[in-house]
Amino acid sequence: MKKTPLFSAALLHPRYWLVWFGLSALWLLVQLPYPLLARLGASLGRGARPFLKRRERIARRNIALCFPGLSEAEIDKLVVNNFVSLGMALLETGMAWFWPDKRVRRWFDVQGLHHLTTAQHDRRGVMVVGVHFMSLELGGRVMGLCQPMMATYRPHNNPLLEWVQTRGRMRSNKAMIDRRNLREMVRVLKHGEAVWFAPDQDYGPCGSTFAPFFAVKDAATTNGTFVLSRLSQAAMLTITMIRKTDGSGYKLIIGPEMTDYPRSDEQAAAAWMNQVIEREILRAPEQYLWVHRRFKTRPTGQGSLYV
Incomplete structure (x- = not known):
């Protein structure tokens, strides 16, 4: 478990x-007024698109696979619009790390806080x-x-970015836990803590189950949710933050406790969790991290979906 790190010369x-x-x-940059930041972020995203062709191909392929009717x-x-959100994500990271609490509070409202309490x-x-929306860094601060x-998080390979990232995230939270440290997650859950994690990415074949995700029949889905649930017996709910389309800031949405999670069936649990993630993504699909190769792990004998 990692808390606020000390600066090193x-x-x-x-x-x-x-x-x-x-x-x-x-x-x-993030000292600018938020309306200017919103316009600047959109311009950065559009301007970066010609230089991120591989990421654009991945995003396009993911979207086509998930929504074949489009x-x-x-x-x-x-x-x-996804690249507009990608450009905004850079500035939102700066907002999360550097804005004072008073300024952050001005630009978001919260729905369903009583569900968490x-x-x-x-x-x-x-x-x-949680799910990997582009505004994830700011969402953690909020x-x-x-x-x-x-x-839970993945430690950064660059020591300076690790220091800045952890310091920024700890401005309003208690601690960061390496996503591989299952024992520590179970321990703090049993001690009554709330622990955020996002089971919506492809973490490889080890510890994963293939389950439907939108129109993709076999998406590698982490079993971490299932294991944590069984070992900790913790409550489970969703928290999602989306950027409002009218430019007035952000909305943090806290869902009610999910009491029907299938704790005794790993396959059913993976499919159930993917349906929950789908529902959250559909709140603002253009803001989701489609540039991640969500379907890179395939069942034995199946070729890559990104050829």
Whole structure:
């Protein structure tokens, strides 16, 4: 479990100067008024598209696989809007790391906070299911302002970015847990903590079950949710943050406790969780992280879907 890290003089080494420059530029940018940031983020996303052709192909393929009924024009529109969200995600990361609490609070409203407080009654642990929307970094900051919790994450390979990332995330939350540390997750859940994790990505064949995801019949789905649920007996609910389309900020949506999770059937649990994730994605599909190769792991004998 990782808490707010101490600064090390080693992070001032010349090898990190370019990263320091980028972080400084990001800090300066997010001092702009939010309406300007929204326009700038959209421009950054559109401008980056010609330089991210591989990511565009992945996004287009994911969308076509999940929504086979869409026309080429509809897919193209969704891809364009997805890159707008991608550009905004960079600025939202700076907002999450550098904005003071007062400014963050001004730009979001919350729906369903009572669901979380009810689930935590009598210090019961809560598994908070999230999805990888582009505004995820800012969403973590907002969640912590509503109710400080813990979150699973993958440590960054760059020591400076790891320090900045963890420090930024800890501004309103309790601790970060390496997503591979199942034992620690179970321990804190049993001690009544709320732990955020996102089971919507392809983490490889180890510890995964193939289950339907939108129109894709066999999507590698992590069994981590199933194992955590059985070992901790924690409550389970969803928290999703989406960017409002009218430019007025963000909405954090906390769902009611999900009491019908199939805790005794791994296959059924994977399919059930994918349906929950689908429902959350459909709140704002253009804001989802489609540039991730969600279907890179295939059942034995099946070829890649990204050829």
